[in-house]
Amino acid sequence: MLDEDCLIVFMGGRINRVGLESLDLPIERYSSDSSIDVLPDEIFMKIYSFLYEGDLLTCSAVSRRFYRLSNDLNLWKILYQGVFEYRIPLYHPEPRKFEFREIGRWRDVVNPWKESFRQLRQGVHVRLGFAHIYEGHSGRNILHFKNLSDAIEHCEQLPSEVEKLIFLHEGMYTSTQLVVDTPLQIIGAGSSRNFQDSIIVDSNSGTTITFVEGSEYAYLGFCTVRYIEPPLDPMRVGNTQHLCSALVVNAFASPLIEHCSFSSTCSGGATVCVKHEGANPYIRNCSICGSDNVGIYITDNATGTYEDCEIARNTLAGVWVKNKANPYFRRCHIHDGRDVGVFTFEYGMGYFEKCDIHSNRISGIEVKNQANPTVVRCDIHHGQTGGIYIHEKGRGQFIENRIFSNQFAGIWITSQSDPTVRKNEIFSGQQGGVYVFGEGRGLIEQNNIYQNNLAGIQIRTGSDPIVRLNKIHSGYHGGIYVHEKGRGLIEENEVYGNALAGIWVTTGSCPILRKNRIHSGKQVGVYFYDNGHGLLEENDIFNHLYSGVQIRTGSNPKITRNKIWGGQNGGVLVYNCGKGVLEDNEIFDNAMAGVWIKTESNPVLRRNKIYDGRDGGICIFNKGRGLLEDNEIYRNAQAGVLISTDSNPILRRNRIYKGRAAGIEITNGATATLEGNHLFQNEFGGLCLASDVRPIMRDNLIYDNHNAVDRTIAKGYCLFKISSCTSFPMHDFYRCISCNTTDRNAICVNCIKSCHKGHNVEFVRHDRFFCDCGAGSLDRQCTLQSETRDNDTVYDSATPTESETT
Incomplete structure (x- = not known):
């Protein structure tokens, strides 16, 4: 080993001690005028090539x-690679810091090979069959040592101030359960690219390998660690399986582990196990792949940092976090597991950031039994069941993740779980985006949920989440589905x-829908059916292709202060025994009626403003009922209120005005109770009643209407002049027997007097028609109409499209 303190140099018969720290500096005091200086550099370099590092120093x-010749880069490279084998010099300025640096990246260092040699000089080597290089x-x-156990035993006997460093060269080392309880550093050494x-x-x-208390500054790097489970002896009675691991980090151990591969064939337990309070490893750039059990198991208050690791193709979960363990995972790649990707349970926690979690057989992340992880900016995708599964009172924070292309829902929340799901992108799911059921809760906020095959968010079976500030759009099904x-x-x-x-609300559900923008759908905006309730x-x-709101089959929501x-x-369609209370809404600029009430429905409409419709204000058909009270209905293209086909509503204290047809029209065997309504400034008249219609009327005020129908008749014009094919003035209509007209044809009284004068005619009834004579639909040309009108389309409060319930 190179002397750390000094180097003995023989010069001129004297012994000189030169400190290692001075060897990289130009040496002014040693000079020679000997004839040896005339020898060419090539001779010295040839001689130096046979020397070792101590000789060169x-x-x-x-x-x-x-000094210049002995510091030649190539000389030190050959020496360095002979000892350490590395293709690139290894930077090691302090314990546990190892970094391969290309020559050009060494700052203020003339010879990186020599400097790396100096930094690594205290290491011992384990290299099978190469003792002659070192000894x-x-x-x-x-x-140099023949086996790893001897090297570890030697290092453990060194003084605490001496660095304990072992270079483990290429080869297979069968261990008998290495236990590290000192700041030991073991680093692999080799020349191949993936040595x-x-x-x-x-x-x-x-x-x-087990790290225990005392290994706070230990290091393991650049090697492969395996546990090979021995075969069970079929002849041995009482065979029991022992759960062993490739690596265990125990209480109060905090080694740094990097660039290692771990695997295990044990069918139980975990490949890497971190357990007990104080266990805090730093594991980075490692691979835990192809094991027959769990990849990493962190439990019993253990922590640790796990960065840039690949955890893949394991039989059980990629990561288990249990019993108040709280690890930190960053940029890990967890994929293709034959179970769940990350499983946190029994109060497990953890912080997972920028991980790529995909293609696991079950969900990407599972949270269970009061577990509470934080998952931030991860990609969770292509799960063969779902993306994230939170159940049995699981919690967790899921923030700014991309959750996509999972086989089932992107996120499942069930059995009283209560996570926070914020600012995620949840898209392209083979089923839904977020699925909350079984009394699930949770805060689902500021997410972008789109292009899922089923509902963007589904809430069912007593679940009660908070869903706010999300964008839920472009789905191939509904936006939000609340049922059961x-x-x-x-x-x-x-x-x-x-x-x-x-939004769908059905089967006894009762959500609160407040301050949402629901628009541009390809069917209805909000759909209540099969006893769906709630507050809208x-x-x-x-801007929906169907109605803004539909209510049917026993549904009874409260709809208040909306703009539809x-x-x-x-605007609103209530049908098939639908109910509901509609109060203080603005309903305007709809292509058909502002509100439809039909097929025995019985809603309450109170204090609404229904205006500027391109059809009627309110249409009540097919035994529709309802209480219409204190509404303002104005500036609609057809009747303010049209009541037809055996319907029987109550209208009380409504103001119906400035309509481009009649204020109220009642026809087709319908009736109504009209109390205290104001009908004024309507174009065709205030109240128009068909033959045999006798409503109950009290205290209504009908005034200042334009009565355009009566004026047109009085002037001798055809009624088609004021109606064309788009409205239906109410007056006396006839059929002409002489002209062979049918019951489907109607002729106004002025055309009877003029165009069909002297013909055999028959009174039909006082009702809503437009004049077929004036419309040009009869064989005889109308003499009162100066021009032929288009009669291809008859527009009479066309029946609205009802939504499907699939």
Whole structure:
């Protein structure tokens, strides 16, 4: 071993002690005018090539020329690679710091090979069959051992101030359970590119390497560690399996482990086990792959840092975290396991950052039994069941992750679990985005959830999460699906562009939906059916291909202070015995009726503003009922309220005005109770009743209407002049027997008097029609219409499209 303190140099018959720290400096005091100086450099270099490092250091102190020649890069490279085998000099400025540095990256160092040699000079070597390189040379003082156990025993006897460093060269070393309780450093040494694969330490009688208390500054690097389970003896009675590992880090041990590969054929336990309080290893750039058990098991208050590791193709979970253990994982690649990727359970914790977790047979991460990990900026994808599974009162924080392309849901939350899920991208799931069931809870906030095959968020079976500030869009199914008595506070989300309903509420569910923007869906905006309930409050619901809101089959939500507009199929549709309370909403600019009530439905509409519709304000058909109270209904293209086909609502204290047709029209055997309504400034009239319609009326005020129908008749015009094919004025209509018109044709009274004068005519009824004569749909040309009108489309409060429930 090179003397750390001084070097004895013979010069001019005197013994000179030269400190090692001075050998890299030019030496002014040693000079020679001897004739030896005239010899060419090549001769000296040839001589130096036979010398060892101690000899070169001696020569470097002779003169400036010797100093220059003995510090030749190639000389020291050959010496260095003969001893250490490394292709690149290893930087080792302090214990536990090892870094291969290319020549150009050594700062302020003339000869990196020599400097690395100096830094590593105190190490001992274990190199099978190469003792002759290290032993028996006067210019070299390096210790060599035939086996690892002897080297460890030697290092343990060294004084505490001396660095304990072992270079383990390529070969297979069968260990008998190495236990490290000192600051021992073991580093692999070899010349191949992946030399650590050829340095194998294994055991078949017990755990291969164990770090225990006292190994706080220990190091293990650049080698392969295996546990090989011995075969069971079938002749031996009472065969029992012993759970052994390739590596164990025990209480109050904190080794640094890097660039190692670990594996185990033990069918139970774990390949790497970190356990008990104070166990705190730093494991980086390691591989734990292809084992028959768990990859890394951290338990019983243990911690540790695990960076840039590959954990793959293990039979059980890639990582187990249990019993208040709290490790830190960063940039690890956990994949292709035959179980779950990361399993935290029984109060396990941990911080997982920027890990790539994918292609595991079960979920990427499983959280169970009060476990509470933090997962930040990880990619969790291509799980063969789901992305993250949280159950049995699991918790956890899942922040800024990308969760995608999982076979089932991106995140499952169940059995009273309560995680925080924030700012994640959850997309391209083969099923849904987030699935909350079995009384699950949780905060789901500021996530971007899109392009999933089923609902972006699904809430069921008594679950009650908080869902807020998310974007849920572009799904191939619905946006949010609440069913089977699901609940939840769903607020300030943006739900848009989904193939089915933006939000579904069904089967006894009762969520609170508040301040969401629900828009641009390919079906309905919010859909209540099969006894779906809940509160829909202060939402913007707009631009859907179907209705903004649909309520059916016993559903009874409260809908208040929403803006519902731009629906291509109407604003609100209540049908098939639907109910609901609609209060203080703005319903406007819908392509069909602002509110549809049909098929025995019975909602309450109170203090709503229903205006600027491109059809009627409220249409009540097919035995529809309902209480309409204190609403303002104005500036709609058709009737403010149209009541038809055996319907019987109650209208009380409504203001219905400035409509481009009638205020209220009642037809087709319907009736109503009208109390205290104000009907004014409507184009066709305030109240229009078809034949045989006799509503109950009390204290209504009907005034200042334009009565355009009566005025048009009085002027002798055809009623088609004011209706065209897009509205239906109510008046006396006839059919012409002489012209062979059918029951489907209607002719206004002025056309009867003019165009069909002298014909055999028959009164049909007082009702809503447009004039077929004026429309040009009869054989005889109308004499009152100056131009032919398009009659291809009849627009009479077209029936809205009802949503599917698949």
